[in-house]
Amino acid sequence: MARIDFAFGAPDRLRMACEVIRKHYLAGRGLVVYTQDKQKLARFDRLLWGFDATAFIPHVLADDPLAGQTAVLLTAADPIPPAPKDGGLEPWLVNLDLNCAPGAERFERVLEIVSNHDDDKQAARERWRQYKEGGHSLHAHDVSGRA
Template sequence: MARVDFAFGAPDRLRMACTVAQRHYAAGRALVVYSRDAQTLARIDRLLWSFEPVAFLPHVAAGDPLAASTPVWLADEVPATPPSGDALPAWLINLDADCPPGIQAYERVLEIVSDDPDDRQAARTRWRAYQAAGHELHAHDVSGRA
């Protein structure tokens, strides 16, 4: 079973996903950023190009011919075979409203949750689904208010 971490209270889910991706890329960990929503993937794609003036995170769509040599994949389906990092197992960042299917190949799943009431409610539903499936769950307050 995967470990699932919920980061609650994110001021901006996509910007936080970029920050997490940057940290893990620097550490040599490959990532899959998952959402079935094409607009969300397009927005995260633009942000990964520009969220910091001096930082570029190599990323492609999971089905791109360059995916095998690129550490960050944007996916509307969870790849059964995760990208490979330098030495660390790949993680999955879920930006979808539902639990991603087929996470067995991933050591960890990161759920980034904003303060938006609809986002929090969807996260609660995902928490219960992960819990029922037997995943190891952890909650983290990233709001900076504590």
């Protein structure tokens, strides 16, 4: 089963996802970002390009011809873990959907970022319950103090 990390209290869920992805990308880890909401995925794509003037995080859609050479993949389809790049670290899943990502158990680790919005918190509680019932290892982190 996967380790599922919930980061609760994010001031801005998508911006914090950008920060998390930058941290892991710089550490050499590949990531798959999932949401079935194609509009949210497009917003996140634009945000990832411009959330920081000095950051560059190469990313493409998972079905792009360059996906095999790109560390961060975005998908609205069932996420599939790619092979690690050049014998590197196993890719992790970043779930930006309000539901559990299909096939989460195929990933070593799943990152869930939760804002303070009531709808987001309620959806996260349901995902927590489902992951727990699925036998995953759950971990909670309070990120409300981060800018």
